[in-house]
Amino acid sequence: GQQLNQSPQSMFIQEGEDVSMNCTSSSIFNTWLWYKQDPGEGPVLLIALYKAGELTSNGRLTAQFGITRKDSFLNISASIPSDVGIYFCAGLNNAGNMLTFGGGTRLMVKP
Amino acid sequence: DSGVTQTPKHLITATGQRVTLRCSPRSGDLSVYWYQQSLDQGLQFLIQYYNGEERAKGNILERFSAQQFPDLHSELNLSSLELGDSALYFCASSFERGQSGNTIYFGEGSWLTVV
Numbered sequence: 050g051q052q053l054n055q056s057p058q059s060m061f062i063q064e065g066e067d068v069s070m071n072c073t074s075s076s077i078f079n080t081w082l083w084y085k086q087d088p089g090e091g092p093v094l095l096i097a098l099y100k101a102g103e104l105t106s107n108g109r110l111t112a113q114f115g116i117t118r119k120d121s122f123l124n125i126s127a128s129i130p131s132d133v134g135i136y137f138c139a140g141l142n143n144a145g146n147m148l149t150f151g152g153g154t155r156l157m158v159k160p
Numbered sequence: 161d162s163g164v165t166q167t168p169k170h171l172i173t174a175t176g177q178r179v180t181l182r183c184s185p186r187s188g189d190l191s192v193y194w195y196q197q198s199l200d201q202g203l204q205f206l207i208q209y210y211n212g213e214e215r216a217k218g219n220i221l222e223r224f225s226a227q228q229f230p231d232l233h234s235e236l237n238l239s240s241l242e243l244g245d246s247a248l249y250f251c252a253s254s255f256e257r258g259q260s261g262n263t264i265y266f267g268e269g270s271w272l273t274v275v
Contacts, residue, residue, distance in 0.1 A: 079262075080262055082263070082264065084266070089248070089269075089271070090268055090269070091162065091164075091250055091266040091267050091268040091269050092203070092250070092266045093162070093266070094162075094263065094264070094265060094266075097263050137202070137203065139264075141262055141264070144216075146191070146208055146210065146215045146216045147205065147208070147216050147218075148193065148205065148252075148264055149205070150202050150203045150205075151202070152202050153202055
């Protein structure tokens with residue numbers, strides 16, 4: 050099936066630093082979604098991207114839909130302790146019925 | 161609150177047993193997805209239903225089955241349970257606005273522990 054490569058797998062940063070993570074795919078997606086998951090809870094949607102080249106912000110978060118439609122990145126600026134969690138990218142196929150997840154990026158923030 | 165409701169939140173059962181997990185999608189959403197997440201693992205797609213019909217199938221075991229009812233709620237049935245079935249099971253829903261504009265929201269999950 051489709052595979053999404055998400056990197057890095059984990060990051061340990063200092064509070065206040067900026068963070069960048071990305072996902073690449075061998076397949077084209079029509080939609081890229083970025084989620085954050087806290088332990089034992091469901092993924093929470095952060096940003097949705099629908100067009101190639103689209104750049105969207107949500108507070109300190111910024112994500113972009115790659116021009117090739119095969120990649121996306123998520124940036125978090127001025128990280129704070131509550132940013133800790135696992136961030137997942139997900140790509141939605143052309144038919145709109147299959148959401149494939151990346152392996153996740155575990156973010157740890159040192160106060 | 162995503163609007164997707166899952167019950168039960170926690171469930172402990174013995175090997176060989178059968179359980180049913182329930183999901184109510186967001187109001188107006190026609191699609192329901194089921195995902196499995198084992199400890200420290202990513203989200204594995206199991207199955208999707210759209211307006212009562214099976215739409216896509218992922219790595220769902222034959223011991224597992226699902227259905228979506230006329231009121232659009234969905235149930236995931238897990239039978240002949242094994243220790244390795246212990247996981248978080250997530251339901252997600254979307255309206256499906258064709259090929260663009262889809263947004264998928266997740267419930268808080270059902271913790272299944274098989275002992």
